[in-house]
Amino acid sequence: MSPRSRKNQISHFNVMVVGFSGVGKTSFVRTLLETLSLDQANTIASNGGKKRQIEVEKKERIILTIIDTPGFGAEYLVDKQLHDITKYIEHQFDLTLQEESKVKRNPKAVDTQVHCCLYFIDPKKSALDEFDIRILKRLSNRVNVIPIIGKADNLTLAQRNRLKPSIIKDIYTTYKIPIYGMPDEEDDDEDDDDDDEGSKKEAKPTTLDQFLQQFDYEKEDNDTQSLGRDFGWGSIDCLGEKYSDFVKLKHMLLSSHRRYLQLDTVERYYEQYRTERLMYKRATKIGMVAPPVAPSS
Numbered sequence: 622m623s624p625r626s627r628k629n630q631i632s633h634f635n636v637m638v639v640g641f642s643g644v645g646k647t648s649f650v651r652t653l654l655e656t657l658s659l660d661q662a663n664t665i666a667s668n669g670g671k672k673r674q675i676e677v678e679k680k681e682r683i684i685l686t687i688i689d690t691p692g693f694g695a696e697y698l699v700d701k702q703l704h705d706i707t708k709y710i711e712h713q714f715d716l717t718l719q720e721e722s723k724v725k726r727n728p729k730a731v732d733t734q735v736h737c738c739l740y741f742i743d744p745k746k747s748a749l750d751e752f753d754i755r756i757l758k759r760l761s762n763r764v765n766v767i768p769i770i771g772k773a774d775n776l777t778l779a780q781r782n783r784l785k786p787s788i789i790k791d792i793y794t795t796y797k798i799p800i801y802g803m804p805d806e807e808d809d810d811e812d813d814d815d816d817d818e819g820s821k822k823e824a825k826p827t828t829l830d831q832f833l834q835q836f837d838y839e840k841e842d843n844d845t846q847s848l849g850r851d852f853g854w855g856s857i858d859c860l861g862e863k864y865s866d867f868v869k870l871k872h873m874l875l876s877s878h879r880r881y882l883q884l885d886t887v888e889r890y891y892e893q894y895r896t897e898r899l900m901y902k903r904a905t906k907i908g909m910v911a912p913p914v915a916p917s918s
């Protein structure tokens with residue numbers, strides 16, 4: 622590939638932020654955009670300003686799209702909101718499926734699949750509750766999920782040190798939710814049979830522990846360019862490793878893990894969705910599944 626065509630190659634990377642209302646999703650997005658020295662001209666607003674698209678690295682030509690979803694509100698609406706979020710993710714798979722089935726594919730088709738979903742956990746909780754579990758289970762069926770402890774500056778160090786292992790235990794051991802980074806049993810078996818394949822997989826970073834991040838942000842009115850929160854008695858620098866894992870997460874998302882997240886999306890989630898759709902189509906064709914009936918008025 623010529624240096625010129627490599628330069629012109631664009632990689633789309635799409636990240637979704639999900640969580641209950643007020644857990645700091647939008648503040649996180651703002652922080653990320655601030656640290657990327659966002660050129661406002663490159664920001665596009667759609668669906669009420671919930672989607673932002675930017676070019677993050679000139680050399681690699683990555684276009685980052687952040688989908689900021691409305692926070693979960695009343696408990697009775699959680700399932701409806703969750704349904705809308707999963708429908709959005711599935712719709713992006715449908716677009717790829719449609720594109721793939723064309724005789725002549727569009728070489729400029731944009732990859733809109735959601736490569737990663739950051740799930741913000743309310744720091745007021747002492748452990749995951751039934752809603753978190755339900756949301757995490759459902760999302761991790763369709764997308765790479767990375768759990769985040771939002772607004773963790775509200776916690777003392779002791780509280781943080783209790784909450785983090787408790788969440789890890791719930792996800793890995795108690796509920797066995799297949800979030801991003803969870804080693805899956807099939808992979809272990811394959812590794813035993815195939816050493817080469819095994820060594821390739823080892824290269825994939827799988828440290829869930831590092832993914833539980835905490836964030837803090839409020840931009841100063843006088844714009845002194847410090848990304849932090851001023852409490853009067855002192856201020857917190859959200860880019861400081863002492864207070865927040867923001868810098869680590871940003872590096873993982875945009876550099877060290879980006880390709881793995883994109884690959885996993887295609888190989889694991891899209892392929893699974895594609896198989897489900899094709900099987901459903903075949904089943905409806907031979908009459909095993911009745912097509913959905915419109916409700917009678």
Ligand SMILES: Nc1nc2c(ncn2[C@@H]2O[C@H](COP(=O)(O)OP(=O)(O)OP(=O)(O)O)[C@@H](O)[C@H]2O)c(=O)[nH]1
Nearest residue numbers: 641642643644645646647648691692772836837838
């Ligand atoms: N202490 C603290 N406050 C925060 C942090 N992040 C956000 N906040 C504050 O929490 C409030 C809600 O933050 P948002 O970022 O709007 O939360 P959200 O999750 O986007 O909320 P919805 O849009 O309702 O879903 C705001 O007043 C923020 O200033 C944080 O890391 N620490």
